[in-house]
Amino acid sequence: MRLPLIGTLKLRGRLTLYVTLLAVAPLLLSTWLGVGTTQKMMQEQVHEMLRIEAEGLKDLVEASLVERETSVRSWAEDALLRESLQRDSYAMSDNVLARLQLRYTTFTGLVLFTDDGRAVSASTPALRDSFAGQEEAVRNAPWFKAAQEGRFTSTTLTQEDPVFGMQVLHLAAPVMESRSGRRMGVLLAAYDWGQVGEVVKAAVARARSRKNESFALEVRTASGTVLFDSRGQEAWSIPNVVSEQAINGSEIPDVGDGWRFVALSDPEEVYATMNKLVAAIGAGAMGVVVLAALASLLVARSITAPISRLSQVVRRIVKEGDLTQKPDVRSNDEVGELARSFVHLVDHLRETTESLQRGTQVLTDTVAELTRAAEEEESNLTRQAAALQQTQVTAQEIKQTSEVAAERAGAVLMVATRAEELGQGGARALAESMNGFQTLRDQVNEMAEQISGLNERAQRIGGITQTVKGLADRSNMLALNAAIEAVRSGEHGKGFGIVAKEIRTLANQSIHSTGQVGGLLEDITQAILKTVELSEQGRVRMEAGMAQARTSGESIQALSGIVQDNMNAVRQISGAVSQQNAGINEIFSALTDLSSLMHDTMVGLQATQRVTQSLREVAEQMQHVARSYRV
Template sequence: MALSLPGTKSLRGRLTLYATLLSVVPLLTLTWLQARSARQVMEEQIHASLLSEAEGVKDLLESTLAEREASARGWAEDPAVRAALRGDVSPADAMLGVLQSRYLTLNGIVVFDDTGRAISANTPALRDEYLRRQDEVRRSPWFAEAQQGRTSSEGITEEHPIFTGHVLSLAFPVLDPVSKHRLGVLLAAFDWAHVDQLVQPALARAHQRALKSFAITLQRPDGTPLYDSRGANAQGNDALLAVTAVNGTDVRDVADGWHFVARVDPAEAYAPVVRVNRVALLMALGFIVLAVGGAWLLSHRISGPVLALRAAVTRLVSEGDLTQTLDVKAGNDEVGELAGAFGLLVFQLRETAQSLHTGTRVLSETVAELQTASTQQERNVARQAAALQQTQVTAQEIKQTSMLASEKAEDVLNRASVAEEVGRAGEGAIRDSLGGFSEILSQAEQMTERIAQLNERTQQIGGITQTVKDLADQSNMLALNAAIESVRSGEHGKGFGVVAREIRSLADQSIQATDRVREILGDLSSAILSTAKMTEQSYTHMESGLEQVRGTGERLKELAAIIQDNATAVRQIAGAVSQQNAGIAQIFSAVTDLSSMMNDTQESLAATTRAAKLLQDVSEQMQDVARAYRI
């Protein structure tokens, strides 16, 4: 799981952290590299300085010892020294005294014979002292080495029993110049304390550089200490920084292979580096403090407008107030451009909310008008449906009456045929015909009444047809108004416009059907009137014929002709009644179709009502969204 530092979850904290890291990490890395480089340089300088001091002391001591060795070797070849070994001591003593006074680095010069007995010295006391130590001299390493023609550094680390302090015994063989036979040994005691004088300049230079622990140590190749500038009891050499200069064999002398070690305490040696590192660390800490402060100021300058913008957005989201102005102080950088862009966004959102308010208000008004029109149309269509249902019932009654009239007309036609046959039968059937004529007269009266009733029914159907036409005209007008409203509603009124066109089409069909019914009813009325007139004429003729039959039998032929004419009229009546029955059947069919179309119209109006309800719900939702912001 990733760890997060306190305060880094905010933009200001992250900016401060990142800016601090970007400035501190390179600084610390540079400081570390600089300290490491400075320490390496200081190590190289210290190593070079220590090596230089060790080499300097080595060169001084080597040159001094080489000079003393050369001098002592020359003294061993001096005739006075050979003469002293042959018995003439006085010249050698004088010469050795003079040499001692001239070379202050020597504690004494002594000439021994090959047995270790002191023959001559720079002072008589020194010669007498060595005379008492003949056996010790003969066992000394330097004496044995000198007899072999070599020099030795043995005895430096011990206090010399004759000379005060430590000495380096520089011993050389004294040879016969002719036979090269060894006559004795010349000893030049080099004062080892003179090494302090050689080391002092190096110590002084080290002290000037504040290296109080600087020391020069001289060792044999096996590690045996020969000299230590700190004294004989110096300890703790392992903790010191040491650089060794080895005396080579370029110049053959007693110091060949010696190690000149320059030592110094690392704390003192690297004190400048520590001080520089401390100053660099303090400067780095100061810069870190400045970097943190600068990073905080930078993050505050960057995050300030962002936080103000966030507060404005939070207030806008929580309160939904678009009337407020976005006052965010920012520069001309990307944050300023962001604040300007968000201000433009708030302005456009305010304009959008205003447009949404206006659109929802218009939509609500349109939906209200659409619902009012739909309600009114439902009421009108309901009234039209009721009237149409009544018309359908009336048409059914007319159909039944027409069928009854047709049956009666057929019956009258049959009776007229029988009357015609009876008239032709002769006068013998007059009395019987009187009864038939009476019945015919009675039926004619009934037919006249039926025709009158049929005429009244026809007029009633004409009135109903007029009513249906008026309703159709009203439906057409309502459909026209609905089409106008659908155009005003725009995209939301397309579905209602389709319904309005269907209603208008149904209204046009209703008008055409009523016109057709009126035409049929007109024809039917004309036929009924014609039949009524003919019935009245037949009734008159039948009454006259009856009077004539009653009055005289001579007019039988006229009566037969009248009966024949009556039969013809009855046939015409039957034909007219048949036509009337067919017309009434067409009217009933048209009314039935109109009823079906009215049902479709009611269903379309129901769909329109549901669409208006859906539009109302959408309008309420849009109003809720629009009311979420104050503008």
């Protein structure tokens, strides 16, 4: 199936396209696979880095919370705090809480509450006074209820504490009596949640050193509420942000169980290096594609340039018939072999064309000579036909004279009895008969000479016919050679093969026609010879008759008185005249046959002229074909 675009391209375009595809397709495939693998690896590295940062933050915060919770529980078991609650004297507890405040700066304050929510001791007097009159609010606070139940809660971390004026994590533990285990109060340690920012500073600094300005860390509750954001008030919202999270599990119980620690970054920034690498690889691949296309174009041009020059030579030979063109191809590959084979083909075609031109010229000259000979023969035959017609008229007159002589001989025979009385008249009649016989002999001699001339002309016609047959044989042999050359020329010689076949057909027709003409001329010659023989016999008989007539005359003059002898002489004369009449009839029939044969000869000559005309037309066609090429 031919593609719509590729099917319209020339050989150079298709070679360029195919070579480019063969060179570029593996490169593009490997580049695509390499880019995909590189992107995947770099994305995995980015996500692994973010995951590590999230896990690190989770571990730090979790360890800090566990440590703080342990500290608060241990503080709640301090004997001085229990004793202060038992004695309702809080000077010692104030000192204890003050010292703890100084030692653990991550706590913004420590407050000791009685079980009914009354603040009785604190790390600072101002802090204790801040809770004065808020017993009910303290009792209803989630952290206080959780402490009474012996657990920690972070529900109050999502909002700012009104007493401390900041976001704090209320770590509250119950203070129990050592002996009875009765709950006497609650110790509150307010953890400064802003200290988480100090924890993440190192991770943020590492990201900044990697030119990742958009790196941020978040702490979220299990429900998704943001507890901490390293960006502070400049938090941004980026669609399709790249993030990884670590969840604080319950393996180590603490107040942050279920929290999610998220490390995130802007994809444009975190993937900038990868995008630059992909762009560089793409640019390199495009450069390779361009170079491959240029190289393919050069290769295609080196292959198709000789073919183009060869095509131009072929096109010029086809349009202009100029066989002097030779392609300028110097390559040693298959194209060079094709060009050299084409040069040999053109040389062979040039030689064939030259031979054809020479052959057509010879054929034209031969046809011209044959035409002139036929015209000349036609003229001669016309003159012979006229002479033959005139001879036929003379023979008719001789026939009529012979018939008159026969009638007269009959009359002499009938009046033989009166020969004596008519001796004088018989002598005169005999003299007239002698004169008539002399005239008839002269006419018979003249007719014999004309028939002899006709025989010579018939022989000349036979010679011309043999010449025509020789020309036809030469044409047949020339056509056979042209057919052989046409077969050797292949596709380019088909036209010459058709012309050679036509010439062979015409030559065979000429041979057949000349054979027929030769047969007719042979018949004419035989008829002429027979006519000559009959004429000779008639002449002999006529000479005998004349001799007998002379004898009869002498007998009549010598024996004028002997009637019987005269009657015998008359009978001899009558027989001789009858024989002469029969001979003259045969001569007339022979002349009639000769006239018919002459007509047939004229018809055969006209057929020869038609064949000659056909040969002339074929020769002109061959000349036109041969002259269409310039050699």
